[in-house]
Amino acid sequence: xxxxxxxxxxxxxxxxxxxxxxxxxxxxxxxxxxxxxxxxxxxxxxxxxxxxxxxxxxxxxxxxxxxxxxxxxxxxxxxxxxxxxxxxxxxxxxxxxxxxxxxxxxxxxxxxxxxxxxxxxxxxxxxxxxxxxxxxxxxxxxxxxxxxxxxxxxxxxxxxxxxxxxxxxxxxxxxxxxxxxxxxxxxxxxx
Ligand code: ZN
Numbered sequence: 059x060x061x062x063x064x065x066x067x068x069x070x071x072x073x074x075x076x077x078x079x080x081x082x083x084x085x086x087x088x089x090x091x092x093x094x095x096x097x098x099x100x101x102x103x104x105x106x107x108x109x110x111x112x113x114x115x116x117x118x119x120x121x122x123x124x125x126x127x128x129x130x131x132x133x134x135x136x137x138x139x140x141x142x143x144x145x146x147x148x149x150x151x152x153x154x155x156x157x158x159x160x161x162x163x164x165x166x167x168x169x170x171x172x173x174x175x176x177x178x179x180x181x182x183x184x185x186x187x188x189x190x191x192x193x194x195x196x197x198x199x200x201x202x203x204x205x206x207x208x209x210x211x212x213x214x215x216x217x218x219x220x221x222x223x224x225x226x227x228x229x230x231x232x233x234x235x236x237x238x239x240x241x242x243x244x245x246x247x248x249x
Contacts, residue, residue, distance in 0.1 A: 109206030194247030
C-alpha cells in the first residue's frame with residue numbers, strides 16, 4: 059500500500075465529474091489496490107472520507123470512516139465503507155447546518171446546509187449493490203463525499219461567507235457553540 063497525494067482546491071480534477079465503474083473493473087487488482095491506498099491515505103490524513111478525484115483518479119469511488127477523529131470529535135462513528143457508483147436520493151425536506159472542512163481545502167471550515175435524511179444506493183468493493191437510509195451528521199458526511207464525485211466541494215454550499223474560518227479560529231470562536239448544535243442533530247436523527 060502507498061499514500062496518495064491529495065489534490066488541493068484550484069486543481070481542475072476536483073471539478074471533474076467522476077466516471078462510473080463496471081463490476082469487472084471494480085474486481086480488478088488495480089482498482090482493489092487503489093481502494094486500499096485510498097483507505098490508507100484517508101486514515102493518514104485523519105479524514106472522515108476521501109473521494110477518488112481528490113487523489114487524481116476521477117472514478118466513482120469514495121471511502122468513509124469515522125472513529126475517534128481529532129478533526130471531527132463530535133461526529134458519530136461510521137465503520138469503514140467503500141462506496142462505488144454512489145447515488146443519493148433525498149428523502150425529506152429537512153436540512154441541518156454543518157460546519158465542514160475538507161482535505162482538499164487546507165485549513166478552512168465553513169457552514170453548509172445538508173439534507174437530514176437520504177437514501178444511499180452504491181456498490182461495495184466486492185461488487186455487491188446496497189441500499190440504506192442515512193440520517194443526520196452521518197448523512198452530511200456522505201453528501202460531502204458524493205459531491206466530490208460530481209466535481210463539487212463544500213465551499214459551493216457555504217451560504218454565509220462570514221462563517222469561513224481557519225481550524226485554529228474554529229477552535230477559538232465556533233467550536234463550543236457548534237458542538238452543542240451537532241449534539242442536537244445527533245439527538246434528533248440518531249447519527
Ligand atoms: Zn472533501
